[in-house]
Amino acid sequence: MRRVVCPGSYDPVTNGHLDIISRASRLYDEVVVAVLINISKKSLFTVDERAEMIAEVTKQYGNVVVEKFHGLTVDFCRERDIPVIVRGLRAVSDFDYELQIAQMNHQLAGVETMFMATNPLYSFLSSSLVKEVAQYGGDVSGLVPEPVQQRLIRRFSQS
Numbered sequence: 618m619r620r621v622v623c624p625g626s627y628d629p630v631t632n633g634h635l636d637i638i639s640r641a642s643r644l645y646d647e648v649v650v651a652v653l654i655n656i657s658k659k660s661l662f663t664v665d666e667r668a669e670m671i672a673e674v675t676k677q678y679g680n681v682v683v684e685k686f687h688g689l690t691v692d693f694c695r696e697r698d699i700p701v702i703v704r705g706l707r708a709v710s711d712f713d714y715e716l717q718i719a720q721m722n723h724q725l726a727g728v729e730t731m732f733m734a735t736n737p738l739y740s741f742l743s744s745s746l747v748k749e750v751a752q753y754g755g756d757v758s759g760l761v762p763e764p765v766q767q768r769l770i771r772r773f774s775q776s
């Protein structure tokens with residue numbers, strides 16, 4: 618079974634992420650979306666909320682599973698015998714960092730990284746920017762899945 622992992626913080630999942638996940642789900646037998654638990658980084662949504670949102674918006678693909686992890690991505694891959702990481706590249710500016718991480722992951726554990734060019738519609742998109750816009754009442758429809766938009770509206774109306 619050809620399995621890949623799509624690691625990230627997904628705080629929250631955006632349509633850019635979903636574009637990569639959906640395309641990977643058509644290329645591989647199973648896509649494991651690995652939500653990073655990073656206690657040193659303040660997040661808007663808890664890791665469980667983030668995982669729930671991803672599971673909700675990917676369930677129609679039928680071959681996407683969502684897991685949570687902390688530590689090195691290559692350790693996650695080793696523990697689950699997953700040989701490939703899939704990462705999106707939004708713009709040239711992503712490449713330097715992503716190449717460095719990919720080379721380190723190969724050095725550490727022989728894990729390969731397959732890069733996918735994100736849909737140009739989402740090249741400007743990041744979870745951080747979406748949160749910033751939503752925090753000030755900006756309309757992020759079309760940038761995040763509808764359930765995520767609703768959660769953003771609720772979250773910022775509470776604060």
Ligand SMILES: O=C(O)c1ccc2[nH]nc(Br)c2c1
Nearest residue numbers: 633634705706707735743744
């Ligand atoms: O949302 C982010 O922070 C983020 C980062 C890096 C990324 N690469 N490809 C995608 Br889609 C992507 C999204």
